[in-house]
Amino acid sequence: MSIAELLIEIANKLAGVRNDINRVFSLIKQKGGIVPYERKLSNLFDAVNSLEQRDIDVNDINFVDFNGVVTTMTIEEAMELTELPQPNEYDNLTFEGWTKTLEEIQDGRCHTIGATYHTTDDNWDLWVDIPSDGVELKDIGNGYKGYIDWGDGSRTSMTANGAGNRVSHTYEKKGVYRIKIVEESKTSTLPWYDQDENPMKYFLEIHVPYRAGSISLRYARKIEKISLPDNGKPHGYKDFFLAGANKLKMLVLGNSRTGTFDTWRYAGVNLASLEYLVSDGTTGLWEPMSHFNLKSFSLKNLQQVGCDKDMLFMNLKYAVFDNLQKVIYKCFTTGGTYATNAYTNYLSVVDLPESVTSIANNAFYMGASNVYIRSLTPPTLAGTSVFRRNNSVKVHIRKDATYTDAAGTTYTGLEAYAHATNWATLYANTNYKFIDDL
Amino acid sequence: MIITEIIDMGGKQFARTISDKYYINKVGTNEVYEEANDLYPSAYTYEETEQELPEEVVEERKKTKEQ
Numbered sequence: 136m137s138i139a140e141l142l143i144e145i146a147n148k149l150a151g152v153r154n155d156i157n158r159v160f161s162l163i164k165q166k167g168g169i170v171p172y173e174r175k176l177s178n179l180f181d182a183v184n185s186l187e188q189r190d191i192d193v194n195d196i197n198f199v200d201f202n203g204v205v206t207t208m209t210i211e212e213a214m215e216l217t218e219l220p221q222p223n224e225y226d227n228l229t230f231e232g233w234t235k236t237l238e239e240i241q242d243g244r245c246h247t248i249g250a251t252y253h254t255t256d257d258n259w260d261l262w263v264d265i266p267s268d269g270v271e272l273k274d275i276g277n278g279y280k281g282y283i284d285w286g287d288g289s290r291t292s293m294t295a296n297g298a299g300n301r302v303s304h305t306y307e308k309k310g311v312y313r314i315k316i317v318e319e320s321k322t323s324t325l326p327w328y329d330q331d332e333n334p335m336k337y338f339l340e341i342h343v344p345y346r347a348g349s350i351s352l353r354y355a356r357k358i359e360k361i362s363l364p365d366n367g368k369p370h371g372y373k374d375f376f377l378a379g380a381n382k383l384k385m386l387v388l389g390n391s392r393t394g395t396f397d398t399w400r401y402a403g404v405n406l407a408s409l410e411y412l413v414s415d416g417t418t419g420l421w422e423p424m425s426h427f428n429l430k431s432f433s434l435k436n437l438q439q440v441g442c443d444k445d446m447l448f449m450n451l452k453y454a455v456f457d458n459l460q461k462v463i464y465k466c467f468t469t470g471g472t473y474a475t476n477a478y479t480n481y482l483s484v485v486d487l488p489e490s491v492t493s494i495a496n497n498a499f500y501m502g503a504s505n506v507y508i509r510s511l512t513p514p515t516l517a518g519t520s521v522f523r524r525n526n527s528v529k530v531h532i533r534k535d536a537t538y539t540d541a542a543g544t545t546y547t548g549l550e551a552y553a554h555a556t557n558w559a560t561l562y563a564n565t566n567y568k569f570i571d572d573l
Numbered sequence: 574m575i576i577t578e579i580i581d582m583g584g585k586q587f588a589r590t591i592s593d594k595y596y597i598n599k600v601g602t603n604e605v606y607e608e609a610n611d612l613y614p615s616a617y618t619y620e621e622t623e624q625e626l627p628e629e630v631v632e633e634r635k636k637t638k639e640q
Contacts, residue, residue, distance in 0.1 A: 493604075495607075496607045496608075517596075517605065556606070556609050556617070557609065559612050560587060
């Protein structure tokens, strides 16, 4: 064999190995593993390792970040913690903290706890997925002096100040590219134009500096990962929903973030892939259309939840509302307004705050196996089919809950539920076990 | 029309109160029910509200009455 033939044979074998590596990465991704954009041999070990981490059922206490579940444990295991878990480390990302304290976690309730990050170098760090050769990415930059590294070996300087100074770039080849937006002054809060689809429809992953403001992603249909800092700035919820964001699995918003989740204005949008949601800041209104994959959420300060269609939580396991006051339209439960339909195939725990005073019939249509009622008196049950399909429900109630009947007799704890309208029938039903452990 | 019947459940007797078309209100309270089941004998009274029941509930109750 000549040297040229030998080199050709080696090149062919290498191409074959490259294909095999790509196939392995694709298989890992199909199985729910985390696959980096750079599919090289040195990343294969981490990708395989991520499969083990993914194969965990939703547990009582879930620590999540923008990338996925960091660790999960039972309440009993959480009670043994002496410190919060170590967060994941990522290139150019500074961990800010977890959204709950150890004390809050150990109060015995179910939680989804998020980790927030910002870029270490104080620049904008994003990945784009360019679908074909020759695609132009438009309107990046925001009129601040600096440069943009497009990730394909080229850079564009931004020299003038002013909103008109946005730049564009044409990618010769399709692929995934890492873009760095570097500004000298470090003052801009959103360096892309949010009125048009381009560039947002190519966004795949975004990491931002601490100063980032409301992040507009209204056309970012491909977005899979986004890390946001806990900096007190408002979030662009409407923009997430308008985009559809069908591939977004995790959404972690810091405690100081504010805003509303109102989506009813926009037809046909959903967060179909969303698995974990953390939003314990001041959240006025939440109206998600459907969350087929949502497993757990923490909406500590949610004040209103409602939707003009039935809310579909097909895979939701935990629903914890710390401060729920009011529900409009059809939803879970409320401090005065009825929920009618909440389709929840796998709902395991529902934790209803003290403010809840009534629960509609069929509110938990597919049932929840553990319900925590924290109100001082049994909430008004509109019917006896609240937990319609579940065969076995544990109802946790307050020891000091009271109920006064028509004759003026006051009952406490379990006896309150044994005598309250409609609750009394559940109490007499062996499918329901009432436990006064609150 | 308000209908009350005595039913047995779990070894106890309950007074079940429903309306054929409307949600009902427990008199003297702001509690509204699709159906109300109270331990029998019960001193509670109920009246119809103006809020109509879901269609499927009305149909179901019509069928039960015909049976």
